[in-house]
Amino acid sequence: MKTYAEAGVDIDKKDIFLNNLLREIKYKKRGFNLGTGIGHYSSLIRFGEYYLALNTDGVGTKMLIADELGKWDTVGIDAIAMNVNDTICVGAEPFAFLDYLIIRDYNIKKAREIGKSLNRGAAEAGVTIVGGETAVMPDMVNGTDLSGTSIGYVSIGKEITGKKIRRNDVIVGLESSGLHSNGFTLVRKLIKENNISYDERIGNSKLSNILLKPTRLYVKTVLDLIKNVDVHGIAHITGGGLRNLIRLSKKLFIINDPIKPQRIFTYIAHLGDIDPLEMYQTFNMGMGMALIIPEDQSKETIEISIKNGIGAKIVGYVENGFGVSVPEFNIFYDRY
Numbered sequence: 529m530k531t532y533a534e535a536g537v538d539i540d541k542k543d544i545f546l547n548n549l550l551r552e553i554k555y556k557k558r559g560f561n562l563g564t565g566i567g568h569y570s571s572l573i574r575f576g577e578y579y580l581a582l583n584t585d586g587v588g589t590k591m592l593i594a595d596e597l598g599k600w601d602t603v604g605i606d607a608i609a610m611n612v613n614d615t616i617c618v619g620a621e622p623f624a625f626l627d628y629l630i631i632r633d634y635n636i637k638k639a640r641e642i643g644k645s646l647n648r649g650a651a652e653a654g655v656t657i658v659g660g661e662t663a664v665m666p667d668m669v670n671g672t673d674l675s676g677t678s679i680g681y682v683s684i685g686k687e688i689t690g691k692k693i694r695r696n697d698v699i700v701g702l703e704s705s706g707l708h709s710n711g712f713t714l715v716r717k718l719i720k721e722n723n724i725s726y727d728e729r730i731g732n733s734k735l736s737n738i739l740l741k742p743t744r745l746y747v748k749t750v751l752d753l754i755k756n757v758d759v760h761g762i763a764h765i766t767g768g769g770l771r772n773l774i775r776l777s778k779k780l781f782i783i784n785d786p787i788k789p790q791r792i793f794t795y796i797a798h799l800g801d802i803d804p805l806e807m808y809q810t811f812n813m814g815m816g817m818a819l820i821i822p823e824d825q826s827k828e829t830i831e832i833s834i835k836n837g838i839g840a841k842i843v844g845y846v847e848n849g850f851g852v853s854v855p856e857f858n859i860f861y862d863r864y
Contacts, residue, residue: 583680591603690761697822711810758822
């Protein structure tokens with residue numbers, strides 16, 4: 529059985545590394561008011577009557593597949609989505625974005641495709657790209673790295689941090705578009721070890737197209753939900769899978785009826801003989817965003833999501849305790 533740790537990304541060791549890193553960052557500017565602690569989905573900084581929400585993230589090793597295939601026309605969407613999807617988790621509306629692009633050489637096709645995909649992502653997310661940095665580092669990188677920073681705002685008192693989460697709240701999952709931008713170190717290793725061609729077909733699509741399908745942008749849907757529903761918490765399901773829920777509250781999140789994962793997850797599970805628990809703590813497994821709400825508002829939440837073109841369903845509920853409980857699901861072991 530292949531695990532994410534065996535592929536080179538150990539989530540537990542990453543947590544230890546980050547704890548040691550953050551332990552040494554002690555300086556705080558006097559009069560600088562934060563609305564969230566480090567570790568939440570977005571950093572909130574008081575600015576007059578508002579909180580500014582700041583996020584930084586990147587496309588990750590998905591970029592290696594884009595480089596290998598010479599296809600960069602979706603990665604800009606990924607860079608923006610990985611940031612703004614975190615920004616909205618605190619109830620903030622993103623409005624600006626800065627990109628950071630590292631390249632080895634001057635590939636004009638790459639420049640045009642990344643530029644077009646950044647523009648598409650910005651338009652869909654409703655953010656303006658206000659600047660950035662392009663660094664040429666032939667001695668340091670063999671390919672391309674793309675990341676960025678998003679900036680959002682929320683009125684003070686309207687922020688969503690998870691403090692309102694209560695026992696018996698329900699968890700509504702919003703469907704993902706596929707792998708999004710996480711777990712690709714494991715995916716790439718499995719493809720290489722099994723000598724899989726990117727031209728292989730899964731259902732009606734080439735593996736290459738499935739892997740490079742961009743991360744879904746949830747900005748419009750979640751902002752609509754915030755206006756109409758009493759949202760107690762929002763989790764962006766990225767690296768670490770369902771573990772991301774515990775960033776919201778010291779409660780027990782029970783996932784008892786998950787969204788059925790897309791075929792790509794079944795394919796990966798078969799390819800690596802991967803245990804269900806490992807799958808659920810590495811990938812989004814078909815659920816890219818989770819909202820914690822009062823049970824009596826679940827119907828409206830689902831209706832608004834579907835109206836915005838995103839499938840949604842109740843996937844679980846909140847109990848007293850701490851952690852995430854996921855029964856042994858085998859639904860993704862169906863034949864792909």
